[in-house]
Amino acid sequence: MDAHHIATMLPPLWGHVVPFIHLSVQLLNADPTLVLTIVDHSFMVGRMKKEYAVCDYDAARLRIIGVGEKTFSEADPPTLQLIRGWADVAPVLARGSPEWPKPHAIILDFTVGGSVLKHTKKIFGPETKTLVWWSMNAAPMFTILTEYDHRAIFNKYWADEKLRAGRSKKQLELDIFGAWNGKDRLTGEVVQVLGTSSIYDYERQSWAAGHPGALNRPLLISGHILDQGVDGYITVSSAAIEPVTIPHLRRFYRARGQSLFAVGQQTHEKYFQEGATFKEPVTNKLISKFLEDAYTKLGKNSLIYVSFGSLFFPIANTKHVEALLDTLLASDFPFIFVMPALGANMKGGLSKSFIDRVNATGKGLIYSGWLEQRAILQHEATGWFLTHGGMNSITEAVLLGIPMIFWPNGVEQPVNAVHFTSGQHPIAFELLQIRTGGQIGPSLRLGDSVKITGTVEDAIAEFKTVFREARGPKGEVLRANTYRVAAALREGRKTEALVDIKRLAQFGRMAESTARL
Known part of the structure; x- marks a missing residue:
């Protein structure tokens, strides 16, 4: 043929x-x-x-x-x-x-x-x-592909002086593409994403990496x-x-x-094979030693791996990131924080003095560059994955039985956070107090039970709660659910x-x- x-x-x-x-x-x-x-x-x-x-x-x-x-x-x-x-x-x-x-x-x-x-x-x-x-x-x-024709929406607003409201073309584009709801602003209206819980329109966005309109x-x-x-x-x-x-x-x-x-x-x-013995080595000697030390001192599932992927970094309020790492340092969770080279050079990224201070403690390791993520998730010391919630990271974590903590940064990630923290078998925590800008507001799923402010103080309180629950019964439920979802994927x-x-x-x-x- x-x-x-x-x-x-x-x-x-x-x-x-x-x-x-x-x-x-x-x-x-x-x-x-x-x-x-x-x-x-x-x-x-x-x-x-x-x-x-x-x-x-x-x-x-x-x-x-x-x-x-x-x-x-x-x-x-x-x-x-x-x-x-x-x-x-x-x-x-x-x-x-x-x-x-x-x-x-x-x-x-x-x-x-x-x-x-x-x-x-x-x-x-x-x-x-x-x-x-x-x-x-x-x-x-x-x-993203089908629901809205944003070019037609922009043309409608641009052609109408009242709707345009004196805005420049660039500003109007930012407003419309930032709202992502068929309008030129977030309104707090309830929107439905197929197969997930209903949410407010601003919950479908993430402002953690700055105003989303340009992206x-x-x-x-x-x-x-x-x-x-x-x-x-x-x-x-x-x-x-x-x-x-x-x-x-x-x-x-x-x-x-x-x-x-x-x-x-x-x-x-080979990650789809039940009980597979396939192992990818951690070739970076610094990372490998840190993982081995964590396993020797604290045992299995003792470490949190933190990565926002190769493209995203939460620059909208890096005080949130600093607070996260300081909270981890004060806890009994060792951590590896992989910061992409792109994120390291972004305006508002972590300072060299902050990175040096964290690395000097021996309790946490901040590394800038690309690492073999699957190999780190495979290591027996790794117990949790704090992630932006991209689908590639979710897939790798689930198949390796690693429950997650979501800090969504852009595009589909907030929807993923809703999907994988809801339903009968959730597999992750979602951080809410790290929201910024137009994303701050109540969560439709949680009602009045959580007041989202986006302040550093409330973010620290949430970090402490999540880390405590990760080590408790709720964390074990999420881990068991992760194995259940992995079986469904296979x-x-x-x-x-x-x-x-x-x-x-x-x-x-x-x-x-x-x-x-």
Whole structure:
């Protein structure tokens, strides 16, 4: 049978790349006639190859094309270089070859795909299908991609002098994309996110990394362009974890003539094996020694690992972060706090004197740079994960049986916090007193039982409560629930998710009547 080719454009964001790496391994193993091309910025290629090196797949049927320059700047960021690089690579892919024929399907990440969709469809033609890569849960996908057309909302406000209210174009954009509710401000109205508890509109946001309008604008515009023009969607979720959302979205998108592929949570295959003995070493000697010392002195599950991912850092009020670390120092919880290089250089980031003071205690370790997160979560000393709540981090923690503490920073993370701290089997605490700006206000789920102020004093009181409860009966319940959810993920991977992966491997080649399931 002739080769079937799927090409993918990924952003230079590890949380978007690593789940696709493991999905691509499954796709290649599901269809021996499939070949895959991944296009990303050059600086991601080495890290991608390192991840592929520990996977089992036919490497001859996968190629990675790096684009962009070795250097970049704020005026010419990696994403813009990637978009230009895709414009050069796409015509070559469209011409094809016997081993790498013209792709039957193109997968575009939601963060950058909107910028190239029109050009891509023109180059490849209608016979090549297009899909959105959504490396997150499905519930926020609907809200971010489908629910609102923010460009149309902006045009409405800009054209009406009364609605515009004297604001500049930039300010109006910030207000509309920051509100993310179809209006130009947060109103406190009740909103529904599919499959989760109802919340106030400001609870769907996070101002921890500053006003969200500047970040949301390119994401929401790109996402909605894709939503209106693609043939389908890929989400790293399944009915095993979103039993209400996935069936609803299948019906919704099918009615629009689009397909939904719920391929399940994605990380290394061996983490889905029950009782697997697969171990990834902590290669950083400083981190390894700290973990070993914590285990020797305090035993299993004694340490908290803190990371806000490679992109986010709560700069809106770094006094909250300092208070968190000082509270941990005063407790019996040793901790490793991984601060991305990006966060370290942000205005308002932790000072060198503060970092030096913490590290001098020997009770906590602040490290700036990239670390092997799975290896740290695997270590017997690690008992809790304080995280921004990105889906990649959640997946890794759940499969390793590590309950979480959520400090959401942006995009879908507040919705994830609601989802995984609610319902019959919650697996995490959610920090509420770290809210800032327009996000401060009552929680609809908690009613009047918690007054959210966002002050450092109330944040410290909440930290103390959470750390105490983590070591008590509530913490044990969350840990047990984490194992329960992990079992559901493993089962879902063998059933519904596997069916969708097999469908996806053939997408674009199949007859339309079959592909539109």
